[in-house]
Amino acid sequence: MGRHRGAEPHEQRRNRARARVGTGAVDEVETADDGGPAGAADTTATPHPNGGAPGAARTTPRTGPTPVHTPERPGPDAIASARALTKVYGAGETQVRALDGVDVDLARGSLTAVMGPSGSGKSTLMHCLAGLDSPTSGSVIVDGVEISRMSQRQLTKLRRTRIGFVFQAYNLVPTLTAAENIRLPLDIARKPVDKARFDAVVRAVGLEDRLHHRPSELSGGQQQRVACARALVAEPSVVFADEPTGNLDSRSAAEVLGFLRRSVDDLGHSVVMVTHEPSAAAYAHRVLFLADGRLEAELLHPEEGDILAAIGELSAARERRQAAPGATAAAGDGTR
Numbered sequence: 001m002g003r004h005r006g007a008e009p010h011e012q013r014r015n016r017a018r019a020r021v022g023t024g025a026v027d028e029v030e031t032a033d034d035g036g037p038a039g040a041a042d043t044t045a046t047p048h049p050n051g052g053a054p055g056a057a058r059t060t061p062r063t064g065p066t067p068v069h070t071p072e073r074p075g076p077d078a079i080a081s082a083r084a085l086t087k088v089y090g091a092g093e094t095q096v097r098a099l100d101g102v103d104v105d106l107a108r109g110s111l112t113a114v115m116g117p118s119g120s121g122k123s124t125l126m127h128c129l130a131g132l133d134s135p136t137s138g139s140v141i142v143d144g145v146e147i148s149r150m151s152q153r154q155l156t157k158l159r160r161t162r163i164g165f166v167f168q169a170y171n172l173v174p175t176l177t178a179a180e181n182i183r184l185p186l187d188i189a190r191k192p193v194d195k196a197r198f199d200a201v202v203r204a205v206g207l208e209d210r211l212h213h214r215p216s217e218l219s220g221g222q223q224q225r226v227a228c229a230r231a232l233v234a235e236p237s238v239v240f241a242d243e244p245t246g247n248l249d250s251r252s253a254a255e256v257l258g259f260l261r262r263s264v265d266d267l268g269h270s271v272v273m274v275t276h277e278p279s280a281a282a283y284a285h286r287v288l289f290l291a292d293g294r295l296e297a298e299l300l301h302p303e304e305g306d307i308l309a310a311i312g313e314l315s316a317a318r319e320r321r322q323a324a325p326g327a328t329a330a331a332g333d334g335t336r
């Protein structure tokens, strides 16, 4: 069990949390330490929904990476879209073109994974799509609303009301219980808690018997499931998850990824996840590959083996391009 925290009144704890959260973006919440586990993991690991269990024979032909074709205008099925999205950091010799004209539609009701070498622009893309960073040029549309020219105040409201976040560091408020952490975005937005909705999300993440525990009394996987429930309880238009399993062991990672996939398949959510792990990306309906700030290719419903093969193929093609006469230096460092 975790540390005893004394008898601080609930309202006082919650008010302190509100003060820390400030603008309401969940990423601004104080980070909890990853305390000791409180009992064994309590949900069953979900196998990769796209198939491909280790050692199992393949039942479908292997699919290779294909170019991404994006229509000129986003259609009604897109929950988030970018057109000619460009983000340049710095100036002069130190200038970095983190995104270099990205055109993409992310489908509503779908789990999309974004992969690519280190420095390829994954986090920048996610931050621009989520209204956490503003593009240098180009447009971003979230759930039908153009956000790229919004003021900071409008973006804060958008993040509070329409977007859910899950980060590698669980970012739970250590003084609040799991239930209080899950309700926090609603409390901050002064929205009532829909009990049926709250119960459904808690059931889906398998945290019914952990609701009164504080983060230090939960395992890393349980803490991340609290973070997932917190991201989903307010029914956001879209959830952005940045390396959500980066701190987790493989079993806890499978639980969190299984939940994210079920939140799409069973609860109808839209999730965009940045990951380095082919095993994590294999939970997605679609995997996008970025390189040097550009969208390189995609895979639909891939197994882990398809993703590994695609990474190899894309990286070999990149090396050939870079070795070709007249090739220019890449924006990313390409170390992964």
Ligand SMILES: Nc1ncnc2c1ncn2[C@@H]1O[C@H](COP(=O)(O)OP(=O)(O)OP(=O)(O)O)[C@@H](O)[C@H]1O
Residues within 6 Å of the ligand: 089, 090, 096, 097, 098, 116, 117, 118, 119, 120, 121, 122, 123, 124, 125, 331, 332, 333
């Ligand atoms: N605030 C910043 N100032 C200057 N350069 C930045 C900034 N943020 C990102 N970059 C640069 O932009 C490029 C893309 O970075 P980004 O973090 O989006 O890549 P990534 O694919 O998410 O990398 P990783 O997998 O290592 O997290 C990199 O070259 C990075 O150094």
